[in-house]
Amino acid sequence: MLISRYSKPEFDPYGDTSPEETNEWWPAPTADGPLDAGLSLPGSKSLTNRELVLAALAEGPSLLRSPLHSRDSDLMVAALRQLGTTIESVPGAGEYGPDLRVTPGELVGSTTIDCGLAGTVMRFLPPVAALALGPTTFDGDAGARRRPMATTISSLRALGADINDDGRGALPFTVHGTGTLAGGEVTIDASTSSQFVSGLLLAGARLEHGLHLRHSGERLPSLPHIEMTIATLARRGVVVLSPSIGEWVVPPGPIAGAEVDIEPDLSNAAPFLAAALVAGGTVTITGWPSDTTQVGADLAELLPLFGARVSLVGDRLTVSAGERLSGADLDLSTGGELAPALVALAALADSPSTITGIGHIRHHETDRLAALTAEINGLGGAVTELPDGLRIDPRPLHGGHWRSYDDHRMATAGALIGLVVPGVEIENIGTTAKTLPQFVDLWQTLVAPGTAPVVPT
Numbered sequence: 001m002l003i004s005r006y007s008k009p010e011f012d013p014y015g016d017t018s019p020e021e022t023n024e025w026w027p028a029p030t031a032d033g034p035l036d037a038g039l040s041l042p043g044s045k046s047l048t049n050r051e052l053v054l055a056a057l058a059e060g061p062s063l064l065r066s067p068l069h070s071r072d073s074d075l076m077v078a079a080l081r082q083l084g085t086t087i088e089s090v091p092g093a094g095e096y097g098p099d100l101r102v103t104p105g106e107l108v109g110s111t112t113i114d115c116g117l118a119g120t121v122m123r124f125l126p127p128v129a130a131l132a133l134g135p136t137t138f139d140g141d142a143g144a145r146r147r148p149m150a151t152t153i154s155s156l157r158a159l160g161a162d163i164n165d166d167g168r169g170a171l172p173f174t175v176h177g178t179g180t181l182a183g184g185e186v187t188i189d190a191s192t193s194s195q196f197v198s199g200l201l202l203a204g205a206r207l208e209h210g211l212h213l214r215h216s217g218e219r220l221p222s223l224p225h226i227e228m229t230i231a232t233l234a235r236r237g238v239v240v241l242s243p244s245i246g247e248w249v250v251p252p253g254p255i256a257g258a259e260v261d262i263e264p265d266l267s268n269a270a271p272f273l274a275a276a277l278v279a280g281g282t283v284t285i286t287g288w289p290s291d292t293t294q295v296g297a298d299l300a301e302l303l304p305l306f307g308a309r310v311s312l313v314g315d316r317l318t319v320s321a322g323e324r325l326s327g328a329d330l331d332l333s334t335g336g337e338l339a340p341a342l343v344a345l346a347a348l349a350d351s352p353s354t355i356t357g358i359g360h361i362r363h364h365e366t367d368r369l370a371a372l373t374a375e376i377n378g379l380g381g382a383v384t385e386l387p388d389g390l391r392i393d394p395r396p397l398h399g400g401h402w403r404s405y406d407d408h409r410m411a412t413a414g415a416l417i418g419l420v421v422p423g424v425e426i427e428n429i430g431t432t433a434k435t436l437p438q439f440v441d442l443w444q445t446l447v448a449p450g451t452a453p454v455v456p457t
């Protein structure tokens with residue numbers, strides 16, 4: 001079904017498949033009035049997939065409590081099992097699925113790993129495959145083949161790995177693991193993704209000579225994600241030194257098994273919390289950690305720039321609409337994955353916004369700068385692409401089709417706009433299963449009249 005106002009923007013990462021052909025459009029619910037909602041969210045993708053990798057590389061078993069169960073984490077579990085790790089579901093106290101017991105085994109290749117569209121799988125596992133015995137081929141979705149991988153390939157070669165690729169610096173490629181990797185010094189350009197750094201650091205202690213990694217490039221995005229990697233390693237007895245900015249040393253040594261609680265995904269909190277500013281009222285997320293490396297924690301400082309009132313009481317983060325929803329100018333280089341929700345918010349504000357420092361999100365699930373521009377402008381907005389960001393001039397928006405480009409955060413950004421713009425229909429809302437399979441249910445709970453407010457403690 002096509003809405004007549006819809007005109008196809010120029011940007012079309014689908015190539016041959018037009019969105020009209022997919023014909024799966026989810027009518028985004030509008031909010032009938034101010035929100036009064038409380039919810040808890042499933043586990044963090046970034047923490048779950050780091051802990052799975054470290055558990056597989058550890059010298060003893062691990063237990064992941066309240067891990068994420070989503071497409072990205074399922075792909076990581078499947079891949080590590082293929083490489084010889086035993087991963088079992090065990091009952092736990094988590095609201096969103098079982099705990100995971102991980103028993104490391106001898107790493108073996110001779111397999112093909114499906115990375116889906118998961119950056120963490122395609123950037124974290126090739127170093128593990130280099131430590132496995134036998135060839136491991138990496139491939140993924142069509143969109144995954146467009147994501148940059150050259151840094152992973154060249155850095156692993158420099159550290160001693162034998163890799164076959166077609167020279168495009170992208171999936172697919174094959175790592176011919178020999179069961180061991182020399183390691184040592186390597187300089188990389190991680191300006192398109194921090195995941196190149198994290199992937200090497202996670203395996204660094206298992207390299208014969210450890211790892212001395214330097215970043216040389218014009219920028220280094222998503223620093224909190226690198227800090228998260230270092231923190232997860234520290235919990236398992238691996239001390240990463242950083243003698244200067246953009247330089248890390250990982251001594252060779254064992255990685256300990258561990259029992260870890262996975263925090264809720266604070267980046268996935270972004271559209272839910274932003275909803276309070278869009279629809280009015282209040283949204284509370286429970287289980288908010290007091291101390292975390294997740295960049296989503298920055299929402300407590302970012303949302304007030306758009307006019308929100310934020311309070312953290314115990315483990316409850318509450319966002320309330322303020323007097324107005326204002327635009328904001330900000331550098332989001334540390335938290336690019338928050339951009340889709342904040343850009344959608346900015347499109348509904350009463351004054352312009354400029355969000356910079358996010359050129360690297362052109363390499364996320366899709367070119368998010370182009371996709372956000374195309375979809376907001378397709379609803380009547382006025383977003384302009386900048387070399388490393390977006391300028392958002394709010395305009396009255398109208399309903400229409402919102403393409404999601406297989407990008408979970410594009411889909412949820414469209415839902416945010418649909419809260420107050422009637423007639424927004426989102427393509428393939430199921431793509432939210434990448435990190436939050438419960439999105440539709442949680443969103444409907446958020447907007448349903450009479451949603452039970454959080455019971456005060």
Ligand SMILES: O=C(O)C1=C[C@@H](OP(=O)(O)O)[C@@H](O)[C@H](O)C1
Nearest residue numbers: 046193194195221222225336337
């Ligand atoms: O290491 C991680 O878990 C991630 C790092 C970031 O990647 P980039 O540095 O490519 O932005 C982030 O955007 C992504 O969602 C998850």
Ligand SMILES: C=C(OP(=O)(O)O)C(=O)O
Nearest residue numbers: 117118119120337364365
């Ligand atoms: C960039 C993201 O994902 P990935 O881990 O696939 O890079 C994201 O979740 O916003």
